[in-house]
Amino acid sequence: MDDSRVVTPPYLAGPLRLLPFRGLMLAPTRIGDPSSARAFARPYRDVSQRLKRWAEQGQVLHDSRDAVYLHEYTSGGITVRGLVGALDLAHRARNRSERVVYPHEGIHPLQVAELTDRMVEMQMNPAPILLVHRGHAAVRRIIQDLLATEPDHHFTDRGEQRHRIWAIREPAVLAALDAALDGSRALIADGHHRYAAYLRLQERNPGGTHDLGLAMLVDQDDTPLFLGPIHRVLEGSSLDDLERAAAAIGAGFDHATESDAVAALAPQTVVATDGVRWATISLTVPHSRATVEVVHETLVPALPREPGRIGYHHSVEDALARVSTGSAVALLLPAPDFDLVLRIVAADRLLPEKATSFQPKPHVGVLIRSLRDE
Known part of the structure; x- marks a missing residue:
């Protein structure tokens, strides 16, 4: 097999759904610390034990109930808001009209295989993949209503990113959000290889925890990510x-x-x-x-x-x-143009490797999905 080849990842079929999960969060003093990001590196099998030790030291918050989260972060003067949830991966698109998540770059199969093995050993999604879309008015209304309330968490991390997080648990709000996202389509801004690893795990183990993968969905018309070259x-x-x-x-x-x-x-x-x-x-x-x-x-x-x-x-x-x-x-x-990227993926084309840089990204450790909790 040619490990240098680039292939197109599979496409998800709709509807686009972000489902509740039980979030883990590192202490603010650990988020944005390079040593914390390195803690998710090899040996991957030790990551769960590291989190357990940190939890015993009071440095990991375990949410007691499932939720979809609204995460707002500010970095370098740019404020971004995104919905963080467990992306439904269970259905593959059979034709172009069914697609709801669009990659804009190809992936290396060897790197996908390595990430797949890493997630199996860690038993977690350590950070959400980043999706962007043009949000519907109904989604924005739900977010604006949340912004009028006090966040569940509000802190500045060690890397100087400011965070506000709301946990969405009320059944009526979750149902309204699910309905509002129906018909949405999203572009992968960051995490093409992790997305492909999610899908590979789901294909191997359908019907369980791997039917879902951690994702953040950002409205590019509301709080746009900066798109650079x-x-x-x-x-x-x-x-x-x-x-x-x-x-x-x-x-x-x-x-x-x-x-x-x-x-x-x-x-x-x-x-x-x-x-x-x-x-x-x-x-x-x-x-x-x-x-x-x-x-x-x-x-x-x-x-x-x-x-x-x-x-x-x-x-x-x-x-x-x-x-x-x-x-x-x-x-x-x-810098590429966001609308041009959308036109390219709609035309069934991919950009060359590393063609876009969506910034800023949230620091690792703000929201983690542990597969052991499900």
């Missing part, structure tokens, strides 16, 4: 290589100062640098396609030699830190 570093390539590739595909290539190059970044223009020299590359990007697609489908294949490796970086600073004269070149990309 992920830049590329082409190792083993040079700026001269990119100039030849641009000429081969009929793209404009112009040397520029750093400030002029960065200012020119746009949907039709990408920026290249080896850390010393800077240039802009003018691409022909059709209305129906994203810049990152054109880069991977035309520009990179036209290089005189294949890059030794392609690195992915969320910030310009990180990308520049990885380049040195003659050994690598950074390719700075414009």
Whole structure:
């Protein structure tokens, strides 16, 4: 089997449902602490024992009853609200019209297998996958009613994220929420491989706890996540290589100062640098396609030699830190457009790997789903 291949994860059939679960929450002093995130790393079989020790030390809150949660968090001046629940995974879409959760990137089967084994050993969903949608008015009314009440939890974590959490338990409100989400469709913003691991576990063990997987659903029209680019570093390539590739595909290539190059970044223009020299590359990007697609489908294949490796970086600073004269070149990309991403998935296409960066994400440990509690 080719472990480097990328495949499309399965599609869920509707309705989109977030069901109650019994949440676990780390103490605020542990949330946002890098050591806490590392605690969910190998050996995975020890994670439950770690949580048990923390619980004995009063550092884990076990909710006494099932709930769907409204989680509001503020990070870097951006406030995001999402509904956190157990996503119903039991039904697969047989055709395009039945789909309710849309991946926008492919997945690596080997990574999915590793995550599947990790969840089995941990017996938990340590963090929700992140879904975004354009929320219906009925969903927003339910959320606004909750915001008018006191949250069940209100704290600032160790990483300086501020959190407010409401537990939704009243049967009438849960029923109204279930009805309001009927007909909704969501895009996976973060967690494609975990989503695929959820589905693999459900296929292996239908009818039990793996029929559900932890998810957060954010209304992109209410409290939008910031959608940024992920830049590329082409190792083993040079700026001269990119100039030849641009000429081969009929793209404009112009040397520029750093400030002029960065200012020119746009949907039709990408920026290249080896850390010393800077240039802009003018691409022909059709209305129906994203810049990152054109880069991977035309520009990179036209290089005189294949890059030794392609690195992915969320910030310009990180990308520049990885380049040195003659050994690598950074390719700075414009931010994708959310509506364009929706059009791409609706057209049954996937973006290249690591094409989008939805931020900010909530810190690990705010809401955890333990499979031992169900």
